[in-house]
Amino acid sequence: MAGDFPVTPARPNSDSPLLRLVDRRCASALVFFVLDSLLPEAAHAEAPLNYLFTHGSRAQSIAGLAWFTTAVSILVILIVTGLMLVGIWRARSRFVAELPGEAPVERPHGGVSWIYIGVGITTIVLLVTMVWTFVTLASTGNPPPGPAAVRLEITGHQWWWEVRYLNDEPSQQFQTANEIHIPVGKVVEITLRTADVIHSFWVPALAGKTDQIPGQENHTWIDAKRPGIYRGQCGEYCGQQHAHMAFEVVASAPDDFERWRTQQLQPARSNIAAGAGQDLFITHCGICHTVRGTAAAGILGPDLTHVMSRRMIAAATLPNNPGSLGAWIADPQHIKPGNYMPRLDLSGPQLALVLQYVKSLK
Ligand code: CUA
Numbered sequence: 001m002a003g004d005f006p007v008t009p010a011r012p013n014s015d016s017p018l019l020r021l022v023d024r025r026c027a028s029a030l031v032f033f034v035l036d037s038l039l040p041e042a043a044h045a046e047a048p049l050n051y052l053f054t055h056g057s058r059a060q061s062i063a064g065l066a067w068f069t070t071a072v073s074i075l076v077i078l079i080v081t082g083l084m085l086v087g088i089w090r091a092r093s094r095f096v097a098e099l100p101g102e103a104p105v106e107r108p109h110g111g112v113s114w115i116y117i118g119v120g121i122t123t124i125v126l127l128v129t130m131v132w133t134f135v136t137l138a139s140t141g142n143p144p145p146g147p148a149a150v151r152l153e154i155t156g157h158q159w160w161w162e163v164r165y166l167n168d169e170p171s172q173q174f175q176t177a178n179e180i181h182i183p184v185g186k187v188v189e190i191t192l193r194t195a196d197v198i199h200s201f202w203v204p205a206l207a208g209k210t211d212q213i214p215g216q217e218n219h220t221w222i223d224a225k226r227p228g229i230y231r232g233q234c235g236e237y238c239g240q241q242h243a244h245m246a247f248e249v250v251a252s253a254p255d256d257f258e259r260w261r262t263q264q265l266q267p268a269r270s271n272i273a274a275g276a277g278q279d280l281f282i283t284h285c286g287i288c289h290t291v292r293g294t295a296a297a298g299i300l301g302p303d304l305t306h307v308m309s310r311r312m313i314a315a316a317t318l319p320n321n322p323g324s325l326g327a328w329i330a331d332p333q334h335i336k337p338g339n340y341m342p343r344l345d346l347s348g349p350q351l352a353l354v355l356q357y358v359k360s361l362k
Contacts, residue, residue, distance in 0.1 A: 049231060051066060051204035052070075053205070055205050055224055055225050055230070055251075056222055057144075059203075059205055059207050059208065061136050062207075062208045065129075065133065068129070068132065069129060072129075144187050148187045148221065149188065150186065151191075152164065152165060154190055154191070155212075156192070156193070156194040156201070157196060159240075159241035159244060160177060160301075161177060161245070161315065162175065162195070162303075163175065163176045163179075165264075176306070177302030177303055178246075178248070179310045181249075181250045181257055182249060182250070182252075183251070183253070183257035183258075184226060184227050187222075188223060190222065191217055191218075191219055192211075194213065196238075197239065198238060199211070199212040199236055199238050200212065200234055202234070203222060203230050204232075205231075206249060207220060211236060224251030227253060229251075229311070230249040231247075232247045241336045241337075241338055241339050246315055246316035246317065248312060248316055263309065264305075266306075267305065268291045276353050277356050277357030280354050282294060285344075288300040288341070289302065290305065291303075304358065305361065307358060308361050313325060314332070314335060322359060329346070329358070
């Protein structure tokens with residue numbers, strides 16, 4: 001039944017609507033990519049995981065290498081595409097003019113020199129990339145000179161981040177989750193662990209990825225050159241909710257950081273009288289969550305002592321407002337299927353009481 005199908009023309013017809021569409025799409029994609037690369041920093045504010053515009057010393061050395069490899073890749077694509085188009089154009093015009101009909105197979109002289117030139121250029125570019133990579137690895141993997149202003153221990157869990165602020169004085173230590181506050185311009189040392197599988201700590205604007213490996217302790221250092229909220233993301237596939245294992249780094253002036261730290265050190269300051277809401281929370285949620293100053297002392301889930309001071313909930317998946325908080329407590333499996341927080345099957349009035357109590361944890 002081959003005769004039922006349209007016969008493909010032997011030579012692509014440049015007037016074909018399909019080819020024109022493909023040409024237009026390729027051209028517009030290329031133009032978009034080039035323009036996007038040239039856009040000023042502010043235009044990239046909506047790309048929270050952008051690693052090409054950075055605000056931390058360790059990310060800056062990586063960004064230089066990333067820009068270089070991106071530029072080289074674009075240049076290679078342009079050169080190869082240009083040479084291919086010139087070759088096609090020259091062959092077409094020659095065969096059409098001199099040899100109408102079928103083009104003969106020929107082996108022109110001097111073609112091998114192109115291979116030498118190509119391999120030579122490739123080797124130089126790869127060597128430069130390799131040396132630059134080694135230099136970048138050395139600069140990002142070694143501790144900075146001098147002691148760190150803040151020391152953190154961050155443990156990856158499926159699928160959230162436990163953040164412990166370390167201090168030689170035990171009374172000055174405290175724990176939070178999924179939101180890391182740091183003082184601007186200061187070096188923060190982070191010890192990385194995992195409670196289960198391999199995760200990877202990554203704040204693209206501040207530093208490259210460092211893995212969290214079971215049974216092992218890794219170290220990284222971050223610093224922010226200017227105040228801001230920098231998004232972080234688990235960089236290693238770790239199960240069903242890997243994509244929803246995010247966090248935020250809030251960099252603020254040292255005074256503001258100190259105020260935040262002092263507030264976090266306090267036990268829970270619920271502004272509602274201890275009663276049904278707190279009792280329900282302790283019996284239903286306290287097995288997994290801690291609220292310092294109450295009988296809720298679970299360690300399986302995030303510490304909720306000052307949960308309302310955080311911008312996001314569920315590992316930076318939802319904004320922290322009464323609506324998403326209520327939806328999360330009512331049915332966490334609907335929002336992050338497979339996560340380890342069970343559905344509690346609270347009645348409507350019970351849910352309202354628990355929500356009222358959680359909302360009081362400033
Ligand atoms: Cu943790 Cu991916």
